[in-house]
Amino acid sequence: MPGNKQMNKFIFDFNEKSEDYVTPVKTGIIRPNHMVRQQPLGLPQVSEVSLVRHFTNLSRKNFGVDNGFYPLGSCTMKYNPKINEKIASLKDFTEPHPLMDEDLIQGHLEMLYEMEQFLKEISGMAGITFQPSAGAHGEITGIILIKAFHNHHKDIDRKKIIVPDSSHGTNPATASIAGFEVVEIKSNPEGLVDLTELEKVLDDQVAALMLTNPNTLGLFEKHILKISKMVHDVGGLLYYDGANLNPLFGRVKIADMGFDVVHFNLHKSFSTPHGGGGPGAGPVGVNKKIMSFLPVPLIKKKDDRYTFDYNVRHSIGKMRSFYGNFNVILKSYFYILSLGLEGLRSVSEKAILNANYLKNQLSRLLELPYKNHCMHEFVLSGKTLNQWGLHTIDLAKRLIDYGYHPPTVYFPLIVDEAIMIEPTETESKETLDTFARDLERILKEAKSDPDKLKKAPHSTPVGRLDEVTAARQPIVTYDEYKDQLRTSNLEPRT
Amino acid sequence: MEIKDSLLYTPSHEWLKKENGSGIVGITDYAQNQLGDIVFIEMPEVGKTYAKGESFGSIESVKAVSDLYAPVDFEVVQVNDTLSSSPELVNKDPYGQGWMLKIKIKDDSQVNQLLKSEDYKKSISS
Numbered sequence: 001m002p003g004n005k006q007m008n009k010f011i012f013d014f015n016e017k018s019e020d021y022v023t024p025v026k027t028g029i030i031r032p033n034h035m036v037r038q039q040p041l042g043l044p045q046v047s048e049v050s051l052v053r054h055f056t057n058l059s060r061k062n063f064g065v066d067n068g069f070y071p072l073g074s075c076t077m078k079y080n081p082k083i084n085e086k087i088a089s090l091k092d093f094t095e096p097h098p099l100m101d102e103d104l105i106q107g108h109l110e111m112l113y114e115m116e117q118f119l120k121e122i123s124g125m126a127g128i129t130f131q132p133s134a135g136a137h138g139e140i141t142g143i144i145l146i147k148a149f150h151n152h153h154k155d156i157d158r159k160k161i162i163v164p165d166s167s168h169g170t171n172p173a174t175a176s177i178a179g180f181e182v183v184e185i186k187s188n189p190e191g192l193v194d195l196t197e198l199e200k201v202l203d204d205q206v207a208a209l210m211l212t213n214p215n216t217l218g219l220f221e222k223h224i225l226k227i228s229k230m231v232h233d234v235g236g237l238l239y240y241d242g243a244n245l246n247p248l249f250g251r252v253k254i255a256d257m258g259f260d261v262v263h264f265n266l267h268k269s270f271s272t273p274h275g276g277g278g279p280g281a282g283p284v285g286v287n288k289k290i291m292s293f294l295p296v297p298l299i300k301k302k303d304d305r306y307t308f309d310y311n312v313r314h315s316i317g318k319m320r321s322f323y324g325n326f327n328v329i330l331k332s333y334f335y336i337l338s339l340g341l342e343g344l345r346s347v348s349e350k351a352i353l354n355a356n357y358l359k360n361q362l363s364r365l366l367e368l369p370y371k372n373h374c375m376h377e378f379v380l381s382g383k384t385l386n387q388w389g390l391h392t393i394d395l396a397k398r399l400i401d402y403g404y405h406p407p408t409v410y411f412p413l414i415v416d417e418a419i420m421i422e423p424t425e426t427e428s429k430e431t432l433d434t435f436a437r438d439l440e441r442i443l444k445e446a447k448s449d450p451d452k453l454k455k456a457p458h459s460t461p462v463g464r465l466d467e468v469t470a471a472r473q474p475i476v477t478y479d480e481y482k483d484q485l486r487t488s489n490l491e492p493r494t
Numbered sequence: 495m496e497i498k499d500s501l502l503y504t505p506s507h508e509w510l511k512k513e514n515g516s517g518i519v520g521i522t523d524y525a526q527n528q529l530g531d532i533v534f535i536e537m538p539e540v541g542k543t544y545a546k547g548e549s550f551g552s553i554e555s556v557k558a559v560s561d562l563y564a565p566v567d568f569e570v571v572q573v574n575d576t577l578s579s580s581p582e583l584v585n586k587d588p589y590g591q592g593w594m595l596k597i598k599i600k601d602d603s604q605v606n607q608l609l610k611s612e613d614y615k616k617s618i619s620s
Contacts, residue, residue, distance in 0.1 A: 169559070410557040416528075467556040471533035472581070
């Protein structure tokens with residue numbers, strides 16, 4: 001039986017013949033003879049108890065926000081309140097089928113309608129689509145909307161999308177996939193959009209500027225009103241990447257900063273499980289001028305009845321089947337309801353306070369390249385590790401041994417040896433202090449015993465992974481793994 | 495960090511070796527060191543033309559993906575195909591086996607605008 005430090009064997013490697021043991025309860029359905037499969041399906045041969053142990057042991061090796069501090073910058077790994085799960089697992093929500101008649105799902109439509117009102121209130125936008133499945137899907141939806149808007153106005157020469165050099169990688173990727181040319185602009189010494197650089201690239205070919213505010217350095221773009229005026233003056237639109245929305249609740253409305261389109265990461269800002277813990281949801285909000293392009297269907301309320309509205313004049317069509325990740329939207333809806341306006345305001349306040357507190361603690365230990373007050377996250381540099389022949393990656397790996405999920409590293413690209421930390425509002429001062437103390441201990445180890453970091457992690461089933469070979473010669477299927485076993489001296493798992 | 499006196503450089507860390515009207519392009523030792531282990535390089539097709547400063551490809555390491563920028567206006571004459579199966583050559587030998595393109599230089603006057611080794615050295619130490 002593998003302990004926490006050993007690898008599990010693969011489920012396909014079990015060979016437990018069913019005649020050898022007793023299965024407590026046999027379940028099954030009775031099928032007509034002609035529908036019974038003649039050849040076995042090739043499923044793993046495993047007893048019920050071995051199966052339970054297999055997955056239980058795997059789950060013990062998992063790391064989530066329920067195991068420990070998870071300060072993964074830009075990902076907002078806040079605690080996911082358990083009551084959200086409880087509500088979302090009620091059979092009233094899990095059993096309805098998306099093809100059911102509107103009359104039978106009035107409550108569900110009401111929830112979507114109300115959630116739309118909440119997101120409009122929070123962002124100041126005029127319309128919302130719930131279709132996108134996650135953040136990047138929201139981004140592509142938003143940029144397709146912008147393209148549709150320009151095309152509709154016969155403004156077809158707008159082929160450029162501007163992104164700052166600190167932007168999330170999904171921004172230029174989205175622009176490229178949507179057929180635009182990406183123009184990157186350098187940040188200024190403060191880490192903000194450089195207005196002179198922006199001025200240089202603005203012309204009548206600009207379709208949009210994509211921005212997240214606060215930006216990926218955790219800094220608020222204080223010239224945002226000027227920036228939005230500059231972009232609008234040449235006929236471009238402003239796209240808001242909602243990944244960094246957490247510090248703005250009840251304080252800044254996205255529409256008031258001049259943005260035309262926004263995607264929300266419900267799984268980040270509104271507390272639903274993500275990062276392998278569950279699917280995301282990336283609703284998109286738009287202002288009045290883009291309303292008529294939204295995907296269908298929207299939810300309409302007339303008197304006390306809710307209906308699907310497929311009548312959207314210039315709709316871009318559908319971005320996925322049905323109505324988005326309903327249960328994720330439901331959990332976020334409940335999160336907003338349970339906190340209320342004051343609660344949401346305090347989410348943002350505590351997120352900012354926690355980040356600044358931890359930033360001040362850690363800036364005594366590591367270099368802080370941009371020194372202004374941060375919003376919900378901040379970026380340090382691990383350059384000081386270089387003197388002992390170490391890098392940020394070594395520090396990150398050693399944090400695993402101390403029971404933390406490592407922060408985001410080597411992003412944003414404009415900071416050398418970057419470490420990006422986002423504590424979120426749900427962490428206590430005690431947790432932050434302990435993290436700072438542990439980081440201090442690791443830096444002492446770096447000096448006295450650099451190998452300890454170089455070879456970390458030590459507490460996991462496998463130590464330092466060979467990222468280079470994994471990228472150059474990935475083994476991604478069980479069959480490839482089997483081939484590898486035959487041809488190399490790889491140890492089989494037992 | 496090796497910087498060769500015989501080459502010309504861009505602030506975005508490409509090098510150019512000039513031979514009559516043609517040239518060879520790669521990335522510098524400093525650049526490969528900053529990127530870390532390179533796992534994938536996207537190269538242009540032979541015959542394509544690029545304007546100075548335009549992205550002609552991209553390079554991916556375990557840490558990041560970066561664009562490769564044209565040092566001058568050029569046409570692609572030959573591509574180092576070995577890099578598709580052995581991108582690590584750029585790490586091992588950035589000025590030799592890790593070369594990326596052979597090019598036809600379109601505008602000789604742009605060559606004079608590139609950085610000399612001394613200036614490039616200054617630009618990366620600042």
